[in-house]
Amino acid sequence: MNEAERLVELIPRLRRYARALVGDRATADDLVQDTLERAWAKLHLYRRGTDLRAWLFTVMHNVHVNRVRAARATDPLEEEMPELAQRAAQGDSLLVRDLDRAISRLPDEQRAVLLLVTLEEMSYDAVARTLDIPIGTVMSRLSRAREKLRAMMLGQGATRLKVVK
Amino acid sequence: MSEARQPSESELHAYADGRVDPEQKAAIDAWLAAHPDEAERIETYRRFGEGLRQVYDPVLEEPVPSRLMRSAGARRRWVSVAIAATWLAIGIALGVAAGWQLHEWRGSQPVAMDTPAAMARRAAMAHITYSPEVRHPVEVGADQEQHLVTWLSKRLGTKVRAPRLDEAGMTLVGGRLLPGESGPVAHFMYQTPAGRRITLYVRAEPRGHRETAFRYSRENNVGVFYWIDRDCGYALASADLSKDELLRIATLIYKQLES
Numbered sequence A: 001m002n003e004a005e006r007l008v009e010l011i012p013r014l015r016r017y018a019r020a021l022v023g024d025r026a027t028a029d030d031l032v033q034d035t036l037e038r039a040w041a042k043l044h045l046y047r048r049g050t051d052l053r054a055w056l057f058t059v060m061h062n063v064h065v066n067r068v069r070a071a072r073a074t075d076p077l078e079e080e081m082p083e084l085a086q087r088a089a090q091g092d093s094l095l096v097r098d099l100d101r102a103i104s105r106l107p108d109e110q111r112a113v114l115l116l117v118t119l120e121e122m123s124y125d126a127v128a129r130t131l132d133i134p135i136g137t138v139m140s141r142l143s144r145a146r147e148k149l150r151a152m153m154l155g156q157g158a159t160r161l162k163v164v165k
Numbered sequence B: 001m002s003e004a005r006q007p008s009e010s011e012l013h014a015y016a017d018g019r020v021d022p023e024q025k026a027a028i029d030a031w032l033a034a035h036p037d038e039a040e041r042i043e044t045y046r047r048f049g050e051g052l053r054q055v056y057d058p059v060l061e062e063p064v065p066s067r068l069m070r071s072a073g074a075r076r077r078w079v080s081v082a083i084a085a086t087w088l089a090i091g092i093a094l095g096v097a098a099g100w101q102l103h104e105w106r107g108s109q110p111v112a113m114d115t116p117a118a119m120a121r122r123a124a125m126a127h128i129t130y131s132p133e134v135r136h137p138v139e140v141g142a143d144q145e146q147h148l149v150t151w152l153s154k155r156l157g158t159k160v161r162a163p164r165l166d167e168a169g170m171t172l173v174g175g176r177l178l179p180g181e182s183g184p185v186a187h188f189m190y191q192t193p194a195g196r197r198i199t200l201y202v203r204a205e206p207r208g209h210r211e212t213a214f215r216y217s218r219e220n221n222v223g224v225f226y227w228i229d230r231d232c233g234y235a236l237a238s239a240d241l242s243k244d245e246l247l248r249i250a251t252l253i254y255k256q257l258e259s
Helices: A003-022 A025-045 A052-074 A093-104 A108-118 A124-131 A135-155 A158-164 B009-016 B022-034 B036-056 B066-070 B073-093 B116-130 B142-156 B243-258
Strands: B171-179 B184-191 B197-204 B215-219 B222-229 B232-238
Touching: A003 A025, A003 A052, A003 A108, A003 B036, A025 A052, A025 B066, A052 A108, A052 A124, A093 A108, A093 A135, A093 B036, A108 A124, A108 A135, A108 B036, A124 A135, A135 B009, A135 B036, B009 B022, B009 B036, B022 B036, B116 B184, B116 B197, B116 B215, B116 B222, B116 B232, B142 B171, B142 B184, B142 B197, B197 B243, B215 B243, B222 B243, B232 B243
Parallel strands: none
Antiparallel strands: B171 B184, B184 B197, B197 B232, B215 B222, B222 B232
């Protein structure tokens, strides 16, 4: 299988990551689209035999950072994040839906590390390479992301965490 | 017995992610057993991973929106050419007389490898490869049909049958075993008295795959009807039957395999 086919094969994973990274579907697919376009244009820079997935996620990361920066430039007021659920308990799906909102409240760089580790199941080394940060930074961001999530979830009532068992 | 050494924070995360070797794991297990608060914290971390996958894994199953595929025509063509080039290489390797035109390769969107659409593509490729064969169109001929289906069923791990297509004026030539994306594939060939051929590509589907309606695609001048029914995925390919004729035969096959 050549690179072009492998790129195409990785689209569903790019979409999964993008959805978790930016939240809504349309924005996530915009990000994937920009990423693919950039990847096609830069494919000659990809070194054969290296990890294509890590390379592609690096491209996505850079595109994302640029998009966030551009959005901030045009809209200096940071959008207020909605407060975490005050919804009534709705059984099993509550934790997962809250998790979805809770991760949206993490700082971007922590969320990226957490998602690459948990969703993509990338090794810590691969995450470091993908985001171009030292491995120590990967570990500290992972640690802070998880602790923050835990605090958020605990804040809503510690019992709900047991739901997902 | 001495008190187990306190694991580092990084080690605890690696533990939550299932990335410690058995020796490390045993040591951390022992330490956590003595520190229930920490054990609960790490268990929570682990569940975040499960929770995130529950929320976002369904995205993997969504069809890729056409706008992503369409995002640039030039690039699409580029992918198509790349795929076509791969086919050509395989074709040449197999010594196929390539009578098909690469530049007509269009209309088929690039797809992930294990989807029904990918199956249709492979079925078309198998059709192109084997249907022109005069001397060795199949591995096992129709005269040994019983042996053929027993063998193929055994290799696919599910009961495979060669449908009767006399009603459509088609008789079984025989079949062969092919390598598929995720396992062996059974490939049956039929022909009319005039020598027009169709091929039926059958693969075992992983459990939990949905049944699908008939879908049609044209791959490199080969028409393919494909569908998934119970344990198997099917793709019926022909280079020279009309879409309607092919659909009639696909329906016939579907009904027979249903009963």
